[in-house]
């Protein structure tokens with residue numbers, strides 16, 4: 206079996222590639238530029254297709270002969286629905302048997318425009334491929350692991366609102382399951398972690414697990430806008446500011462039972478993500 210993984214040099218694409226390769230599945234990695242193909246090979250890809258998601262160049266060749274496609278969009282991309290449409294149409298035209306789309310938790314949350322674009326992309330995918338599987342992951346534990354290890358969780362939103370972050374390797378394992386086993390066609394799965402933790406709670410757990418003090422700090426929005434957010438394209442900055450405001454109001458919370466069933470075990474906790482077993 207061969208699976209085409211879109212965005213295979215990125216954080217999610219590499220995790221999905223690793224999960225498929227560990228099951229002995231051949232991965233064809235769709236990369237934007239051959240310059241970065243070594244990242245996909247290092248994750249376990251067996252072959253490479255150069256694809257430009259913004260124009261569709263290379264897609265017909267990339268889907269040719271594969272059994273399944275894992276589609277994800279570049280982070281906060283303004284044209285996500287059109288990209289999903291191109292990838293799904295190419296897969297449909299090639300008669301690809303299975304298709305999974307990496308969406309997001311709560312794609313109907315109107316306070317976050319980039320979530321709404323994921324919802325739109327889901328509709329576009331389902332219109333082309335009614336049997337596609339949709340995965341809706343919560344925020345990843347891994348977004349904050351490096352910061353926790355550096356001793357400082359500094360975020361531009363509330364330290365006290367609730368999150369059910371999920372382990373990226375659990376999401377990738379779930380993706381590998383829906384791409385390689387029957388029974389998931391046409392279904393939508395919310396993938397959230399097993400604990401409800403605020404950033405302040407995460408800092409406390411990290412202090413305990415790592416054996417040294419990890420601080421939780423609120424960065425004012427203006428500090429983020431003129432700091433890390435300054436180099437982003439305007440729309441990406443606006444999307445993320447809307448997300449921080451939504452996180453301030455209600456965090457991001459989902460249910461873990463679907464992931465538990467999909468994995469056949471307890472999803473990984475924040476403590477495990479910080480200190481994975483050897």
Ligand SMILES: NC(=O)c1ccc[n+]([C@@H]2O[C@H](COP(=O)([O-])OP(=O)(O)OC[C@H]3O[C@@H](n4cnc5c(N)ncnc54)[C@H](OP(=O)(O)O)[C@@H]3O)[C@@H](O)[C@H]2O)c1
Pocket residue numbers: 211212213214215216217218236237238241256257258259277278279280281307308309310342343344345348
């Ligand atoms: N982070 C989270 O907590 C989270 C949670 C739920 C859902 N998601 C969703 O997961 C998705 C992937 O996120 P990520 O963090 O894995 O993203 P990422 O690390 O930025 O990876 C994006 C991938 O897309 C590729 N790409 C970008 N523009 C392209 C183009 N024009 N043509 C072809 N490939 C292109 C990138 O290639 P290069 O390596 O060449 O740049 C990279 O491989 C996003 O849609 C995000 O919303 C994320």
